[in-house]
Amino acid sequence: MLATSLDxxxxxxxxxxxxxxxxxALTLMFHIVLVPLGVSWAFxxxxxxxxxxxxxxxxxLMLAQRWSKYMAVxxxxxxxxxxxxxxxxxxxxxxxxxxxxxxxGVPFAFEGIFFFTEAIFIAIYIxxxxxxxxxxxxxxxxxxxxxxxxxxxxxxxxxxWMNAPAGFTTGSDGSVVAVDPVRxxxxxxxxxxxxxxxxxxxxVGGFLVASVYATAMLRGRTDRxxxxxFLISFSVAAVAxxxxxxxxxxxxxxxxxxxxxxxxxxxxxxxxxxxxxxxxLGRLDADGTVSGGIPIPGLASWLxxxxxxxxxVVQGLDTVPPDARPTVGQVNIVHLSWDVMVGLGTxxxxxxxxxxxxxxxxxxxxxxxxxxxxxxxxxxxAVIAMEAGWIVTEVGRQPWIVYGLMKVExxxxxxxxxxxxxxxxxxxxxxxxxxxxxxLRAMSRRFRRAGGFVDHDAPYAPSEPPTPSVPEQxxxx
Amino acid sequence: xxxxxxxxxxxxxxxxxxxxxxxxxxxxxxxxxGGPQRGARPRDLVERAIGPVWEAxxxxxxxxxxxxxxxxxxxxxxxxxxxxxxxxxxxLGIVLRGASFAFRKTVVALRYRRIFGAAFAASSVLVPxxxxxxxxxxxxxxxxxxxxxxxxxxxxxxxxxxxxGVLAVAxxxxxxxxxxxxxARRLDEPDMAQHFRRRALVSAVAVAVIAAAGAFVLRADxxxxxxxxxSRALPAVIxxxxxxxxxxxxxHRDASRGARALGVVAVAAAxxxxxxxxxxxxxxESLTFSAAAAPTGTLTAxxxxxxxxxxxxxxxxxxxxxxxRRGLLPAEGLEDEADDVLEERxxxxxxxxxxxxx
Ligand code: HDD
Ligand code: HEM
Ligand code: HEM
Numbered sequence: 001m002l003a004t005s006l007d008x009x010x011x012x013x014x015x016x017x018x019x020x021x022x023x024x025a026l027t028l029m030f031h032i033v034l035v036p037l038g039v040s041w042a043f044x045x046x047x048x049x050x051x052x053x054x055x056x057x058x059x060x061l062m063l064a065q066r067w068s069k070y071m072a073v074x075x076x077x078x079x080x081x082x083x084x085x086x087x088x089x090x091x092x093x094x095x096x097x098x099x100x101x102x103x104x105g106v107p108f109a110f111e112g113i114f115f116f117t118e119a120i121f122i123a124i125y126i127x128x129x130x131x132x133x134x135x136x137x138x139x140x141x142x143x144x145x146x147x148x149x150x151x152x153x154x155x156x157x158x159x160x161w162m163n164a165p166a167g168f169t170t171g172s173d174g175s176v177v178a179v180d181p182v183r184x185x186x187x188x189x190x191x192x193x194x195x196x197x198x199x200x201x202x203x204v205g206g207f208l209v210a211s212v213y214a215t216a217m218l219r220g221r222t223d224r225x226x227x228x229x230f231l232i233s234f235s236v237a238a239v240a241x242x243x244x245x246x247x248x249x250x251x252x253x254x255x256x257x258x259x260x261x262x263x264x265x266x267x268x269x270x271x272x273x274x275x276x277x278x279x280x281l282g283r284l285d286a287d288g289t290v291s292g293g294i295p296i297p298g299l300a301s302w303l304x305x306x307x308x309x310x311x312x313v314v315q316g317l318d319t320v321p322p323d324a325r326p327t328v329g330q331v332n333i334v335h336l337s338w339d340v341m342v343g344l345g346t347x348x349x350x351x352x353x354x355x356x357x358x359x360x361x362x363x364x365x366x367x368x369x370x371x372x373x374x375x376x377x378x379x380x381x382a383v384i385a386m387e388a389g390w391i392v393t394e395v396g397r398q399p400w401i402v403y404g405l406m407k408v409e410x411x412x413x414x415x416x417x418x419x420x421x422x423x424x425x426x427x428x429x430x431x432x433x434x435x436x437x438x439x440l441r442a443m444s445r446r447f448r449r450a451g452g453f454v455d456h457d458a459p460y461a462p463s464e465p466p467t468p469s470v471p472e473q474x475x476x477x
Numbered sequence: 478x479x480x481x482x483x484x485x486x487x488x489x490x491x492x493x494x495x496x497x498x499x500x501x502x503x504x505x506x507x508x509x510x511g512g513p514q515r516g517a518r519p520r521d522l523v524e525r526a527i528g529p530v531w532e533a534x535x536x537x538x539x540x541x542x543x544x545x546x547x548x549x550x551x552x553x554x555x556x557x558x559x560x561x562x563x564x565x566x567x568x569l570g571i572v573l574r575g576a577s578f579a580f581r582k583t584v585v586a587l588r589y590r591r592i593f594g595a596a597f598a599a600s601s602v603l604v605p606x607x608x609x610x611x612x613x614x615x616x617x618x619x620x621x622x623x624x625x626x627x628x629x630x631x632x633x634x635x636x637x638x639x640x641x642g643v644l645a646v647a648x649x650x651x652x653x654x655x656x657x658x659x660x661a662r663r664l665d666e667p668d669m670a671q672h673f674r675r676r677a678l679v680s681a682v683a684v685a686v687i688a689a690a691g692a693f694v695l696r697a698d699x700x701x702x703x704x705x706x707x708s709r710a711l712p713a714v715i716x717x718x719x720x721x722x723x724x725x726x727x728x729h730r731d732a733s734r735g736a737r738a739l740g741v742v743a744v745a746a747a748x749x750x751x752x753x754x755x756x757x758x759x760x761x762e763s764l765t766f767s768a769a770a771a772p773t774g775t776l777t778a779x780x781x782x783x784x785x786x787x788x789x790x791x792x793x794x795x796x797x798x799x800x801x802r803r804g805l806l807p808a809e810g811l812e813d814e815a816d817d818v819l820e821e822r823x824x825x826x827x828x829x830x831x832x833x834x835x
Binding site: 095109111119176 | 533538539542569571574575576580624771782785786789790794797800801
């Protein structure tokens with residue numbers, strides 16, 4: 001991506017390829033930040049809601065009510081940025097759609113059902129606070145959680161299909177003549193990739209929410225309300241963190257078996273060999289040698305297949321011709337992102353272990369300031385880990401848009417105006433991103449001042465009760 | 478089977494037009510409501526009317542895009558290649574509109590409400606115009622088959638597209654006004670009901686005039702479509718016209734019921750007429766639905782998904798509408814919270830309406 005878009009010739013000739021990749025990457029990386037909140041916040045809200053009803057816990061009730069409203073804002077922004085993606089599949093990659101839409105699109109057809117469910121039940125949940133009996137209302141939140149899970153699985157199934165295309169037959173002219181929708185959705189890469197993303201959604205969502213309350217606690221707001229908020233969200237993340245290590249490990253082995261070139265980029269392996277070291281940082285040079293970094297002897301081989309240990313052979317980048325593998329620049333991006341994901345994943349796991357062990361032995365959360373400082377940064381770190389993971393997947397797949405079947409350059413639109421749409425989109429997204437954060441902060445300040453709960457100032461909320469016409473005159477003055 | 482999917486596509490387009498379209502139209506009335514003082518009450522009503530449903534209504538659009546690219550991929554490729562500019566503008570408008578609507582609802586300071594409100598309202602006009610222009614470009618046969626690009630400018634800047642765009646904006650405004658009359662009555666705001674009744678009448682006449690003028694444009698510029706509208710699709714055209722006139726009469730007489738239903742049928746029938754007139758082509762005169770269709774496996778999956786969506790969506794929507802009309806419940810088992818809520822209410826109300834009116 002970088003290589004193409006920084007090439008001055010590509011810019012003057014307004015070659016859409018670099019711009020289209022940049023635009024796709026930008027809009028996806030923006031959307032994906034909102035996804036974890038959409039998927040996991042409803043779950044955390046229901047935990048708070050459950051506590052409130054079971055134990056008559058007023059703090060938990062207030063928490064559930066406020067969370068449901070923040071959630072509505074992030075859901076709304078997630079929805080519109082997601083819509084842009086559906087346009088972009090065609091606008092930026094029309095030849096991809098033309099050739100593969102009938103297979104790639106199948107998971108999205110089912111995703112629509114889950115989006116409908118999610119959108120409707122978020123509104124019902126917010127409406128229901130004062131219109132449904134408490135337990136009925138609680139249950140009206142459950143479909144949001146379920147739809148979030150299956151919705152993200154469907155979308156990731158489409159991405160996994162790009163990694164492991166299956167479930168179709170092509171005719172003599174290369175066009176798709178038959179599709180097996182079940183095989184498309186349940187392609188080889190889908191179970192692990194979907195699991196990894198789903199756990200990431202809970203991990204990122206949990207740490208993000210927890211980091212807000214850790215910051216508040218550092219500023220001295222250590223009342224029961226803030227503590228409950230922290231405990232609920234951080235516990236969700238702390239459960240997800242170790243699971244994510246396990247799922248990630250299996251996923252890495254899947255890549256080793258199925259996408260050896262991506263794996264070589266991940267592990268920085270220029271030529272096929274055994275006893276491959278795990279290189280931390282470091283870079284691939286243009287002449288195909290690895291420089292810098294800290295090699296841990298044999299570890300990459302050992303991790304790839306513990307049963308053969310250091311004797312495991314790892315296929316190198318040079319086993320495929322240069323035009324069928326990522327460029328040197330892309331290899332370095334993939335490798336660095338890999339280090340970032342695994343490094344941050346490990347740090348977050350350690351943080352979760354600290355919390356878990358303290359609970360186990362002391363029956364309370366860690367009290368040290370260092371823990372709170374670490375927890376306050378965990379949200380951003382988790383988002384970075386997730387973005388890095390996607391970069392590994394997407395850039396590591398280069399130059400293929402459909403692995404082994406279609407190259408990105410053969411998929412791109414012929415429109416030369418993409419540079420302009422990229423710039424406009426970048427500006428709009430910047431504004432929307434900043435405003436979202438400001439709006440959420442303003443909401444929280446207002447909640448703190450008002451203290452209670454009002455059900456009509458969130459995006460799906462009912463409106464204020466009708467203002468009778470006579471007092472209206474007075475209010476307007 | 479491709480016919481069945483084409484019907485699903487048409488139904489989704491109709492649903493988007495009468496549900497999502499009204500949300501856009503509400504934005505039009507928001508835009509034209511006047512200064513902060515005069516416009517405060519109409520804006521309030523607009524917000525109240527589309528608050529709960531806009532997101533779910535919006536999902537129809539996603540559904541349309543997904544069905545199109547999954548079931549008729551070649552058509553989607555041709556459309557996106559040719560109509561790149563209006564589609565990109567529409568996508569951006571959708572982001573601006575959704576985000577600013579959500580933001581406006583959460584902020585209280587008048588200055589910010591005005592900025593978000595302006596972005597919301599302006600994009601509510603821009604997006605339907607683009608969509609109408611896109612439909613015009615497709616219906617007038619300016620999108621070539623074969624996954625190749627047509628004229629990037631004239632495909633959407635042409636007589637039929639102008640008619641399509643203006644008609645989309647006007648019809649959306651009309652629908653919204655008709656809905657808002659009903660909402661205002663339900664909320665017991667007779668003066669607002671009159672406010673929107675006048676607007677419904679004006680926009681109904683506008684739609685009729687544009688449609689009539691459009692007929693001449695189509696005869697000259699979109700022959701296939703015109704022929705279709707005067708033959709295959711004639712019954713739908715007549716239904717649309719009759720219902721439109723009926724709604725107009727009821728609105729004029731200020732009848733308490735019926736206008737809304739007739740207005741919806743009028744718009745739905747007009748969209749259906751477009752679909753019928755264009756069939757069997759997805760891209761008129763160059764690509765038929767059956768030629769563009771994906772393999773049977775895909776179409777089956779899409780139909781299954783469509784049936785499931787109906788099973789999920791209809792009860793969900795019904796529940797939501799019932800709740801919208803239901804009175805408030807005190808929260809059982811949390812007596813003190815119920816008190817809280819009661820105390821909170823008057824205070825908050827003066828807050829926001831004070832800002833609105835200031
Ligand atoms: C907070 C998020 C997070 C954390 C802590 C981790 N990952 Fe991850 N990873 C993701 C979030 C993520 C992701 C963003 O969700 C990706 C991108 C695509 C996907 O399905 O998951 C991903 C992709 C991804 C891939 C590429 C899959 C492909 O290309 O098909 C591998 C091999 C791993 N991960 C492995 C790991 C390992 C061994 C981890 C152990 C520490 C790990 N991940 C932690
Ligand atoms: C279901 C999910 C996703 C799908 C279907 C998808 C699809 C695509 C497509 C079609 C492209 C363009 C072709 C290409 O460059 O290979 C692309 C590129 C890209 N995507 Fe994804 N994507 C998904 C998720 C994500 C997410 C969540 C991120 C980031 C956070 C991401 C990051 C990127 C990047 C960085 C590129 C540019 C790669 C390059 O050109 O070097 N993707 N993706
Ligand atoms: C490239 C791929 C993607 C596309 C085309 C896409 C499309 C969309 C669309 C159209 C919406 C709006 C739905 C609505 O109006 O309610 C949306 C929201 C959402 N997307 Fe994406 N999405 C992509 C990537 C992802 C990924 C990778 C995930 C999850 C793992 C995901 C999960 C969600 C969820 C859960 C929502 C609901 C909104 C929210 O909860 O914030 N999406 N997406």
